[in-house]
Amino acid sequence: MFPQERERELLDSLKQSEIANVVTKGLNPNVRMKDSGIPWIGMIPEHWKVKRLRHFIKFVSVKGHGEKPLLSVTREQGVIERNVESKEENHNFIPDDLSGYKLVRKGQFVINKMKSWQGSYGVSDYEGIVSPAYYVCDLTFPCKKFFSMAIRSKAYIPFFTQYSKGIRVDQWDLSPIGLKSIPFIVPPIEEQQAIVDYIEAKLSKIDSCMADLQAEIDYLKEFKQRLISDVVTGQICVAKPQKGEQQ
Numbered sequence: 379m380f381p382q383e384r385e386r387e388l389l390d391s392l393k394q395s396e397i398a399n400v401v402t403k404g405l406n407p408n409v410r411m412k413d414s415g416i417p418w419i420g421m422i423p424e425h426w427k428v429k430r431l432r433h434f435i436k437f438v439s440v441k442g443h444g445e446k447p448l449l450s451v452t453r454e455q456g457v458i459e460r461n462v463e464s465k466e467e468n469h470n471f472i473p474d475d476l477s478g479y480k481l482v483r484k485g486q487f488v489i490n491k492m493k494s495w496q497g498s499y500g501v502s503d504y505e506g507i508v509s510p511a512y513y514v515c516d517l518t519f520p521c522k523k524f525f526s527m528a529i530r531s532k533a534y535i536p537f538f539t540q541y542s543k544g545i546r547v548d549q550w551d552l553s554p555i556g557l558k559s560i561p562f563i564v565p566p567i568e569e570q571q572a573i574v575d576y577i578e579a580k581l582s583k584i585d586s587c588m589a590d591l592q593a594e595i596d597y598l599k600e601f602k603q604r605l606i607s608d609v610v611t612g613q614i615c616v617a618k619p620q621k622g623e624q625q
Contacts (some may be wrong), residue, residue: 393584394532400573401528402563416561418536426565432558434525435487435515444476449506451490456500456530457482479507480514485522487529489513491552495539501526513557524570527577528563537561 402414404423411421414428422428450460482488482502490498490512501522508514519525528534541556565573607613 393581396581397527397577398531398533400576401524401531402533404565404569405572405576414563419533419563422563423565426563428561429564430558431560431562434519434562435517435558437554438486438514438516439510440481440514441479441510442477443481443507444479446481447504447506448472448476448479449482449488449502449504449508451488451493451498451500451508451512453493453497456526457488457502457504459504459506476507478510480510480512482506482508482514485517487513487515487517487525489515489552489557491557492549494552494557495535495542495550497530497535497538499538500530513552513554520567521570521574523574524565525562527574534560534562 402419402422404426406423410424412424414420414422416428448460449457451457483505484502486502488500488502488508490509492511501517517525537560538552539550541560542550542552543556544550
């Protein structure tokens with residue numbers, strides 16, 4: 379591992395911790411607090427509410443749009459456009475007929491029910507289609523950006539683990555009832571927007587640093603591969619030192 383990779387991991391960890399903190403504690407360190415009743419979250423602002431996701435989501439299933447772009451739901455990025463040409467992204471079988479796939483509209487909440495406990499869910503920024511095995515939900519939460527930032531923070535992944543069931547390793551299933559039962563911490567609407575603004579302003583600096591580090595990492599990896607190739611093909615001669623020569 380290059381030092382830049384470790385530094386990028388630390389920055390990402392810092393970013394995720396900060397997001398989890400502000401979406402559950404708010405921005406005012408002097409506000410009165412109360413017990414959330416959730417062990418790993420602890421105290422939350424006294425005037426905030428805890429509601430179940432059933433108050434904000436409605437399951438939908440619209441099919442017959444096989445011409446739409448194919449989407450995927452990942453642990454790292456949430457809902458993304460799927461690169462159908464990439465072998466790495468397409469280890470799962472893609473049928474010729476996609477008419478049975480579910481339509482996703484921008485702003486809908488999409489969940490890979492078999493991998494939600496890993497964080498494979500998110501609010502879509504795209505219109506497209508997903509596997510019929512996924513859940514697609516209309517989202518009535520007033521500030522969708524806050525919902526997206528909060529639900530994808532590490533504060534919420536334990537909920538998806540808790541409500542997923544199964545006996546096969548790495549194949550825990552999240553039922554519709556389980557999804558609807560997940561608690562969600564709700565600040566007043568004006569605080570939701572203030573938290574979104576704070577995260578976007580402060581963490582954009584971290585994102586910029588991470589992007590610079592990633593560019594360095596990509597360059598170093600490319601240079602390493604090129605160097606190995608040059609040595610293997612004989613373009614660079616790596617001669618053993620002769621007896622008596624300084625090593």
